[in-house]
Amino acid sequence: MAEYDETVVSEHDGIKELDNQLPRWWVILFQLSMVFAVVYMLWFHVLGFGQGQEGKYADNKSRAEAAQAARQSDLLASMDLGSPSTLGEVLSEGSDIYQANCASCHHSTARGLIGPNLTDAYWLNGSEFADTMHIIAKGKLEKGMQAWESSLSLRQRHAVASYLYSIRGSNPPEPVRAPEGDLIEGSDSPTYNL
Ligand code: HEC
Numbered sequence: 001m002a003e004y005d006e007t008v009v010s011e012h013d014g015i016k017e018l019d020n021q022l023p024r025w026w027v028i029l030f031q032l033s034m035v036f037a038v039v040y041m042l043w044f045h046v047l048g049f050g051q052g053q054e055g056k057y058a059d060n061k062s063r064a065e066a067a068q069a070a071r072q073s074d075l076l077a078s079m080d081l082g083s084p085s086t087l088g089e090v091l092s093e094g095s096d097i098y099q100a101n102c103a104s105c106h107h108s109t110a111r112g113l114i115g116p117n118l119t120d121a122y123w124l125n126g127s128e129f130a131d132t133m134h135i136i137a138k139g140k141l142e143k144g145m146q147a148w149e150s151s152l153s154l155r156q157r158h159a160v161a162s163y164l165y166s167i168r169g170s171n172p173p174e175p176v177r178a179p180e181g182d183l184i185e186g187s188d189s190p191t192y193n194l
Pocket of ligand 1: 101123125144
């Protein structure tokens, strides 16, 4: 079969429509693209063997989330929760937690309101960092101090306790709540027993 067939199919206003065959390579490509479309549709949309954009996105997302969780638990493991942190980001998180949850009873400057002054050297429940961590977790319900272990994570309690440590001895302006508890020398310093 000649590639160009001069047979005139129709002619209008001097424009001829010829009966040309499409080139074989073109027809084969066209047919292959139809086969491809059918296979593609079955593979991705009917049988579900292939992973589409959404599946890939979900996969990558869960991988990234797992990596982030691993990084966080590494960070937590590398952080010594038994002593106060002096890292700026931990203290600023602690400050935010304090203002949101604790300022209503201890005042925004921690000078004391319903609860005791947390910046002085007098302590009802001990002056060590572990004591602060303990009372924050367990509270003292009969005296009106809430237990925070169910609403603040260990990391958050560590952050707020570190913040409190950092503002020890900050001498907030009057009126400061009268001292309560035992005087423990030096415990109004952010470097106490570090
Ligand atoms: C509803 C009021 C209230 C809230 C809210 C509150 N506290 Fe207290 N807190 C108290 C009271 C009252 C005490 C005194 C308990 C006692 O008599 O032993 C106290 C005691 C403490 C103590 C021990 C002080 C000492 O002298 O031994 C620390 C530390 C403390 N709170 C930290 C916090 C932190 C941190 C938060 C926020 C996460 C918080 N509190 C929220 C009322 C509150």
